[in-house]
Amino acid sequence: MELLSINEILSAINGEIIVDGKDYFFSNVNTDTRKIEENSIFFALKGENFNGNDYVLEAAGKGAKICIVDEVKIPENTPVNCTIIKVNSTREALLNLAKYYREKLGIKIIGVTGSTGKTSTKDILAALLSERFKVFKTIGNYNNEIGLPLMIFQLDRSYDVAVLEMGMSNFNEIHVLADASRPDIALITNIGMSHIENLKSRENILKAKMEIVDFFNKDNFLVVNGDDDFLADLMPDNYQIIKTGTNDNFNIYAKDIKLLEDCTEFAVEAEGEEYRFVLPMLGKHNVQNCLLGIAAGRLLGMSLKDMNKGLNNIVPTSMRLEIIKKDDFIIINDCYNASPSSIKAALDVQKNIQGKRKIAILGTMRELGDESFNAHMEVGKYAKVLGVDLILACGEFSEGYEEGFGKEGCILFDTKEMLINSLKNNLKKEDIILVKASRGMKFEDIIKELKGLNL
Structure with missing residues (x-):
C-alpha cells in the first residue's frame, strides 16, 4: 500500500x-x-x-x-x-478513503458484476491479461462495501490493472462500489434470478447491475454477454458498449466450441482477427465468461495470441467446478454457491464427463423469494432431461427437485448429516458426482466426506 x-x-x-x-x-x-x-x-x-x-x-x-x-x-x-x-x-469513511486512494494511484480498474460467474470471469480475466500486465484481482469474495475497499487498499503503483468483483443483493449497492472504485471498464456476465427475493424481478436485477455504469462517460466501456436475453438489447448511453457471445451477431464471438473433459476449446473472432483458445476450465458458460475478458484485453491493446498464452497462468478460486478424480469415482466440487443458472451450467459440465452414472447432490438455492419452489422444480426437470441418474437432496425446497425430477431416482434427506451418512450406500464405482448448494449450507462438508470414501 x-x-x-x-x-x-x-x-x-x-x-x-x-x-x-x-x-x-x-x-x-x-x-x-x-x-x-x-x-x-x-x-x-x-x-x-x-x-x-x-x-x-x-x-x-x-x-x-x-x-x-x-x-x-x-x-x-x-x-x-x-x-x-x-x-x-466509519462505513462511509472506509469507502471515501478507498475512493481517494484509487484516484491517487490512477491505475486501470476493471469492474466485474453479474448474477453468476463473477468469480470465474475475474479469474479468467486476470489470467488473460497476465501475459502483458501485472494484474491484481479480488481475493475470494471480498466484493461488498467492506471487502471492495479493502481490496483497493492492497493496490500499489507496481500494478498495471486491478480486476475488482462487485456483488450486491439490492439497489444502490453496486452504485456505492462503483463510486469507490470508478472502473474504467465494466463487465456484466448475465442477469439471472439470484437476489430476486429482494429485487422481485429480473428487470430490477438488471437495473441494479447497471449501477456499475453510474459514473461512466464517453471514454468508458461496458462489456456484456450478448447471449443473455436481458443484455442482448442494451443500448449505450453516455458510454461505449461491446457485446460478446456465441454467434456472429456480436462484436467478439466464439465458434467451433469443443467441450472436453479437462478443458474447453473454441475459436474467437474479433474485428477480423481469429485465434483458437484453450481454456483450462469446463463449460460453455466459461466460454461466455472468457469472451468478456477477451473484449477487455482488446481494449487494453492485447492480441488474441498473447491472451491465450496468459490462460496458462489461470488460478481458479476453490469450490467452483473443481474436478477431483478418485480411484473409484469423480467429484465435481461446485459447492461455493448456487442459483438456477449456475446449477444448470454445472449439470452441463457433468454431462460431458465420462462415467457410468451421473449423481447430483443438491441443496437449497437461497434468495429466490416467491420463485423458490418453482426454481428448484425447474432444476429438477433440467437434470431429468440431461439424463442425471440420481439426485440426493436436502434443505428447504428439496421437494421442488423431486417434483421436477420425479420420485424415482430422487432421494430427499431431512438434514445434511443424514445425507452424508447415506453416501456409501448410494455410490458405485465410476460415478460422476456433482455437489452444489448455496453457500450457507456448507456442502464442503460433503466434499470432505466424499474425498475420504473408498468403495
Missing part, C-alpha cells in the same frame, strides 16, 4: 483528530481486530452483533497506528503513538 499523509486521510474522510499519537506511519488497512497487523489503520465498523468502537484499545495494542471511529469512546491506556480520528460514519 502507498503511504497517505495524515492531512490526506483527514480530508478524504472528513475526519477530526481526537487523540493525536503523532506517529502516522501505516502499511495496511483493517476492519477486524483478529487480523490486525503492525502499523495498521483500523476502521471501527458496526454490525448487527458487534461494535468496532469497543475494540479500539485491542486494535491499538496489536499495532494499529490510526483508529477511525464514529463514537467517542477514548479508552484508558491507549498506546501513546496511536491516533484516533472521529468521523460521522
